[in-house]
Amino acid sequence: MIMERSFQKADDRFEACAAFGRMGGPLATDGKEMVGIKALLEWAFAVEKADLSVTMDHSELGGYGYASSTAAIMRHEQLGCRIDGGGKSDPHPDAEAVADMLVNCASWSMAIRVAELSRAGRVPEWDLGQQRLQPRAWSKRNHLGQHGKTEVCRVVEYVQRGRQRRREDLWVPCCWVPSHCQIAAARRDYLDWWGALLELSSALNGYNFDKFHLIDRMPPMTPWKKAA
Secondary structure, three states: OHHHHHHHHHHHHHHHHHOEOOOOOEEOOOOOEEEOHHHHHHHHHHHOOOOOOOOOOHHHHOOOOOOOHHHHHHHHHHOOOOOOOOOOOOOOHHHHHHHHHHHHHOOHHHHHHHHHHHHHOOOOOOOOOOOEEEEOOEOOOEOOEOOEOOEEEEEEEEEEOOEEEEEEEEEOOEEEEOOHHHHHHHHHHHHHHHHHHHHHHHHHOOOOOOOEEEOOOOOOOOOOOOOO
16 A cells, blocks of 8 residues: 555656756646756757857957857868867757857857856856945955955044144045946846847747747846845
């Protein structure tokens, strides 16, 4: 009886999991998995190891004509050279379609950025931590610990008991870390990445994937805003 119950629970778990695909998305009636653009990118670049391909312009890529080591390897392969060792099967056609469309929708630098983040399963680091006030510079550490480096704030001259005296008032200059500029830059970087995903999702809308249905699911646009 106990054995039958355990088998029944295993069957129930299997039926529950069978309703979801490899990337965790629900399955449609035709067996294709329904995923958002972020999950699709992570599958294409992290699982299928898709590569970016583009006709590279030297004016866009700079000095040696290569935007990165990945671009350099691609260029060598176009010239008939291939790195020795390793080897892998070709990516799934769906993954190649995603990579090609990414290159067409975004700048080369943004395409590389999106691909690298997708391979790592990450998003741009928009959260730099809570702002804190700390000394702008630190003194040398000693047996008492480390303290903020002091500077002369003002010089006060006064007369005491008929003698001219001079006193230096010290202070510790402080700053906010991370700064407002750093926070704004991190959020702009996230929004640029989010916009690239939105444009790619729109471009792939209606594309007939073999394994997926692309649904209207985007990462949060402004994750730093607390829900009301």
